[in-house]
Amino acid sequence: MKNIKTIGILGGGQLARMMVLETKRLGFDFLVLDPTPACPAAQVGAKQIIGSFKDPEKIALLAEKVDVITFDIEHVNTQKLNELEQQGVVIRPSPKILDIIQDKLKQKMLLKEAGIPIPxxxxxxxxxxxxxxxxxxxxxxxxxxxxxxxxxxxxxxxxxxxxxxxxxxxxxxAIAIEKEIAVLVARSPQGEIKVYPVVEMLFDVRANICDEVLCPARIDESLAAKAQEIAFQVIEALGEGAVGIFAVEMFLSKEGDILVNEIAPRPHNSGHFTLDGCITSQFEQHIRAIAGLPLGATDLLIPTMMINLLGEGQGTPVIEGFEEALSLEGVHIHLYGKKEVRPFRKMGHVNIVDRNIDQVVKKAMKVKEILHVKGE
CATH class of the missing domain: 3.30.1490.20 (ATP-grasp fold, A domain)
Known part of the structure; x- marks a missing residue:
């Protein structure tokens, strides 16, 4: 297998930033294509090509300089990527997978044909x-x-x-939803697959955006095992081009059925808890997978709750409650280095860990009260 040293990422936002932070220690170099100068990934050691991740010329330039291309956002120029893949450029996951993911109707049709339970x-x-x-x-x-x-x-x-x-x-x-849950699944080029514990997701109804993630999900073990099996089946249905980490979002209905909602072909908000709660973070796992390395263990080390730090107002970021939040045991703050606050923009996240899951939730609610990123 080709030795991979330099990794190219289409998009240089917070997901790329955390890929770099987690795997620079493994010796990888990173080059990102992103339109924002000094984007979040560039702030932590990635080199940057400034430009749109849909620009075919800039994508071709990126391809010339790296050993493999991956993504921190799926809304990219798959036409150009398919051309490059046919020319031998290593792109993981395959742009053919992105073609399916980008069109939610195609996604649903694929899942239906594979016998995956869906609405x-x-x-x-x-x-x-x-x-x-x-x-x-x-x-x-x-x-x-x-x-x-x-x-x-x-x-x-x-x-x-x-x-x-x-x-x-x-x-x-419309499904009568008991909980929204998700499962991360990683697949290597050799076909090795690793599945993470099930999480439950809570949403900010004002913007319909994921706001909190708790692992382990508070569901029966039999349901958790079923959700993991369904997530495994989803990745199998996507085929051998599905290399990297994938988030499979699901509904648990009030009748007890598990139905797949959507797939994200990259590290995902539902997996940020892995940075402080699991043996191998989703970001390291993704890089291991696309580089053809053995996948890491996915065990949950400690109950963890992730809360998003969503922007309040607009302007230059001002963080309120930083020291008070850090004074709480088990609180880990991850800031994304974004220079402008916008309402509900993801400015960072916080992972809260504790041996007692009730204490995890209690501490997380306290952090939500005191920690804010506001624009001025």
Missing amino acids: RFLNQEDLTQAAKLLGYPFVQKLRHGGYDGQGVLVIKSEEDLKDAFKENFYVEE
């Missing part, structure tokens, strides 16, 4: 007809471009139809 969905442009088939409420999702809760509408009544998306969408049934 009932329709490729239906007539929303009145969709309402007749699915009933109210139902969910409308943009096929392309949705991110951090954007591109999703819950249609509760005929009145909501006037504000619905007009094109580039599909619809699916």
